[in-house]
Amino acid sequence: MxxxxxxxxxxxxxxxxxxxxxxxxxxxxxxxxxxxxxxxxxxxxxxxxxxxxxxxxxxxxxxxxxxxxxxxxxxxxxxxxxxxxxxxxxxxxxxxxxxxxxxxxxxxxxxxxxxxxxxxxxxxxxxxxxxxxxxxxxxxxxxxxxxxxxxxxxxxxxxxxxxxxxxxxxxxxxxxxxxxxVVYHRRPGGQSQFSAMLELEPDSDRVRRALGFAREHLHEPLPVERLAEAACLSPRQFGRAFRAETGETPAKAVERLRAEAARVRIESGSEPIESIAVLVGFKDPERMRRAFLRLYGQPPQALKRAARALRVVR
Structure with missing residues (x-):
């Protein structure tokens, strides 16, 4: 056919x-x-x-x-x-x-x-x-x-x-x-695109302020109420404004920021994955593992092994 x-x-x-x-x-x-x-x-x-x-x-x-x-x-x-x-x-x-x-x-x-x-x-x-x-x-x-x-x-x-x-x-x-x-066969459909959340510049000053606050307090609890307070908005107003500006919910954005911060640590150092999970605000390594699978299509351990192998080659 x-x-x-x-x-x-x-x-x-x-x-x-x-x-x-x-x-x-x-x-x-x-x-x-x-x-x-x-x-x-x-x-x-x-x-x-x-x-x-x-x-x-x-x-x-x-x-x-x-x-x-x-x-x-x-x-x-x-x-x-x-x-x-x-x-x-x-x-x-x-x-x-x-x-x-x-x-x-x-x-x-x-x-x-x-x-x-x-x-x-x-x-x-x-x-x-x-x-x-x-x-x-x-x-x-x-x-x-x-x-x-x-x-x-x-x-x-x-x-x-x-x-x-x-x-x-x-x-x-x-x-x-x-x-x-000569391409990878094949990136899973659910694997995350390159994320620019760390460089995201929403139009709204208030949303930018909330993102800046989140980046500086990743190791702490970041419920929507706390981010809304940083933006000087009610939780409902903040949730609507945040999604309109970024296409993400606040919770999903915080997860992405934490995963990105964890990935940098995993790929550039030798810290235990369990310690990194706590440092970036995941409550436990299993939550971080699930986030990595959603965003990057592979667990933290796989990224760590790949980074280690690349350092050996270099």
Missing amino acids: TRDIGFFVFPKFQILDLTGPLSAFQIAGRQYRLHVISPQGGLVPSSAGLDVMTTRAEERYFDTLVIAGGNGARAGSRTEALPALVRDLASRSRRVASVCTGAFLLAAAGILDSKRATTHWRRAADLQKRFPGVAVDRDCIYIKDGSVWTSAGISAGIDLALALIEDDLGAEAARAVAQEL
Whole structure:
């Protein structure tokens, strides 16, 4: 069985959002026919200035429709024509996927309504704010919700493509493609994206103040009431403002800050993991282990072994 894969692009798309997944499907072999399509057809300029030849999106069936991301996706999601075309194409596809900010076009087309989805961590809060009916999860490399798949930023499109190939052809086929691409097979979908919580700069001074307070008091209990007090807001006001600014709940953000602080200690020193868990505010090592599995896809011990091996090599 040969499957037709349609890669939908538009002016100012991110070139790796196209070439990464396209290369994975191309390497998978004759099981796939690949089509790069656009609203008008012809040469379409990427945000890198590289033009890509496309065919005009027409009324045809695709097994899988992949929507690229980039600045053009966010801009296009504010128009009527581009989301309408995506909605029409998706209605004639067995499954739909987006890479990075391509999720904005899926959301604008109504395809992500009441679904879990992810996008580039830097754009997750904006996606949630603009489309409150979407359950945005900024943690994941990719998410499958029914027949709709979304992925994180740029290179995560390769992880997405490998997962789609595995869904079609099995784990061995996906592993062979990963080996040919010389990439890890494969980052789990639930593994956290790179987190910039330590560098997060929300628009609100009050939310920034609460984050600064949390960073300085990680070893202490940090219930939402205490963070709200630091922000000079009621707990309810603070919770709403914090989620709107960051796309996270306060509790999840504190967990992320603690995990990041613990990871730095684990990878750069020789402290016992049990001691690190206490120093950064986890009540016990088991809680820290569960947080690491959620955020990094592996336990603290694995990161410690990897860091030790890297130091030996160096």
